[in-house]
Amino acid sequence: MTGGNLDEMLDEDPYRRGRRSAGHADRRAAGRRPDGYPEDGYADEGYAEDGYVDEDYAGEGYADGDYADGDYADEGQVGASYSGSGHTGAGHDDEGYADDYGDDGHPRDAGAGSRRDRGGRRRDRHSAAGGYPPDDAEDWGGGWDDDGADERRGRALPKLIAVLLVVAALLGVAIFGIGKVIGRVSGGSSTSADYDGSGDGIAVVQVPDGATARQIAVELHDADVTASVSAFVKAASANPKSLGIQPGTYRLRSRMSAEAALAALLDPASSAPFKFVIKEGMTVHQVLDGLHQRLGLPLSDLEAIARNPAQLGLPSYAPTLEGYLFPSTYDLVPGSTPSQLLTSFVARFKKEAASIDLEARATAMGVRPADIVTIASIVEKEVANASEGPKVARVIYNRLHDTTGRFRRLDMDSTTRYAEDEYEGPLTKDQLNKANPYNTRSVAGLPPGAISNPGIWALKSALEPAAGSWLYFVSMPQSRVTRFATTDAEWAEARAQYRAEGGRE
Template sequence: MSERPPISPRSPRAALEPEQLPPPPRRSERARNPFIVAGNAIITILLIAMLAVGVGYYYGKQMLEAPGPLQEEKIVNIPQRAGKRDIADVLTREGVIDISPWFFIGGVYALKASSDLKPGEYAFQRNASLREVIATIVEGKVVQHAVTVPEGLTSEQIVARLSDNDIFTGSVTEMPREGTLLPETYKFPRGTSREQVIQRMQQAQKRILAEIWEHRSQDLPFKTPEQLVTMASIVEKETGKPDERSRVAAVFLNRLKQRIKLQSDPTIIYGLVGGKGTLGRPIKRSEITQPSPYNTYVIDGLPPGPISNPGRASLEATANPARTRDLYFVADGSGGHAFTETYDQHQKNVARLRAMEKQVQNDTVEPAADDNPPAAANASVDTPTVPGAPRPAAKKPRAPAAAGAKQGGAQQSAQGAPLRNAPPAAAPVQQQ
């Protein structure tokens, strides 16, 4: 066992003083190098920055992916020339987001979309996250509004409809030529100019007409596609039943080939009112013989141009008509028409229609004096005439009118075809 070294006695004063500890070892010259100190500081700062970035990334991702406050799909309009802060304010006001605008701006920068935000009308889905909201605006998939232009309207009527639709901007500087617009259902974003709408309808009409003209029957009495459009515009105004278009077209084409006047009431109306389309009253007998480039009771062949903008179905029916020898047609009392090759058979159909309408009149309760009479089916008015036949002086039965209607219930024309732009209710042709 080793012996402890002897403890030297200390004086009482020394015993009261604190024991001296040995000095710490001196740092090496290398550790005191300023470059080492700076390097350590930089590493520390980087570690803190990385930690901050990691925390920020985690919470930022949570913010981008978290479900939004929308309870149902909503359409919001982002105005033109709106800045990022303006867009954030719009989205907050519309309830699409419920975060600080600065968080939205931060999300835009985080997704590298600061220069890709596009104005327009957008549909934001229910509970859309901030990432989805920004992606919707960046992709520019704006809401498309369906706009339906009915067949048989004149160019003036179509322009009026476009002018009344508030999703479009600007005005139409020049009225499109009749028959150059294709009636169809189109989709446009809000803010589309009306000139662009007209151009698109014209381009669609040119494309469809070229396709139909290429596949037309080779025995048609037309020299140009424009003549086909003119005839199709008459067919369009004469019947609203899809299964009758080709047969109505055949009647008029047969009459053209045999050099018989077309005698179509819609052409008379167009000659009287032009692009306005509607006469607002029955045709007067004096107007049937009134000279006009569009009065097919007076002129031979086709009028100088279309009387409406026909749809694709009427163009196709005119280009490929039914293979019949029909020259006449009259309302059959059920919303359609009876077609015949001879005038005698046509007169029998007229007599049958008169009997049906007389029965309807007998079964109809007379309305009160101050009430408007109902537009009963096949209400009796005037005696129908036929294409190519002398117009009788006696009154003829007419189907009830329905202004602007495409299907059934349209006013009966002179040869028994419906005038869809005639005034409602039946009234006798006025004498003048």
């Protein structure tokens, strides 16, 4: 028997003996004994020792397994004494064919009891209704011999038992083989091999976004962090905190126990070396400097990439890279290039912008999508509390749309700080009066682009400004609240509070 291949094992014929010819295939399927005929045929009166030739049919009376003399052509053992689908009855009767076969075992060619007429044609011995005629001494040569049948059953019983034993053994082997295949497909044996302790060395593992416990287990096992897939699945199933495993890259140890590996994946310190955070309100320069510090890449190389933002997949409406590096926590996949990292930041912006339908809603407001991003970047820098964002956006829109001539300019310090790259302490008069495109004290309207990378709340504030008539606002340095004013009197009161809390103009 062949081994290792389930299909071959199940297709193997355990009963093959010696040589088979194509002409014998139907005879074997039509009721032959599963262990083949003995070499000398059946040793009874119906089948004399010299009645068949070759391995299957031996003797001088037949040629190549077919009946000679044209008595039985092509059909093999099919005749009046046999049904079309195989041998009929419990066996071959030793005496039941007295009229058809002589004492030497050869078929008679003529005579009242012969099943052939003298021309060699087969004579149908079936009744008009079909089947065999009733037991008749004249027709059947004395009928069935019950004593002979008992004797034959006695001889066949040991062979039947042997065949059943062989079949049972084959089924056992097949079931065992199938079990082995199923074990491989399902991930291993029923036991959960596991390492002991917290492991040694360093292993880097990537947890894909949306991975299941089994998928994580496969990653761990492939990296030789755990001894088996099932060990980690079992540990994760027993700990509800496993649902909190975040996608990303983790620095673990090799040959850890499943429990230790799970604990490491739940520890932020394991993924910290591969995390990069863009905080809300960070500028492109700050992002590039952070990548320089983390990856050791020359800052000049990063700045050269930023000066050619088209290669990063920016939205068509974006004038610069500023404003389009979406604030979030990113996974620094080992082997990633700086361009790939920056592209992933831009891709995240486009995903978030699409989630709030930024372009269509901006168009509906009569505002360019790029201006929405610019307004959101100013809101991000001017207000401490997200809940105040829609009010600050309303002040910006009110000043941009003022028709009285009172507010030709936005007069936002945040835009001047961006131009000066100065974010600590008060601005000098020279800085406030310097002419540059981002100094909204000297230039009317919005600056030419964003001044920071806004978060989703700031983008929503620009798209959904609060209703109000405010024209002024100021954030208090101590109380961390923002005062809004419409009239000059309200504005004077807000400025007094600002100074009282230590603010400097």
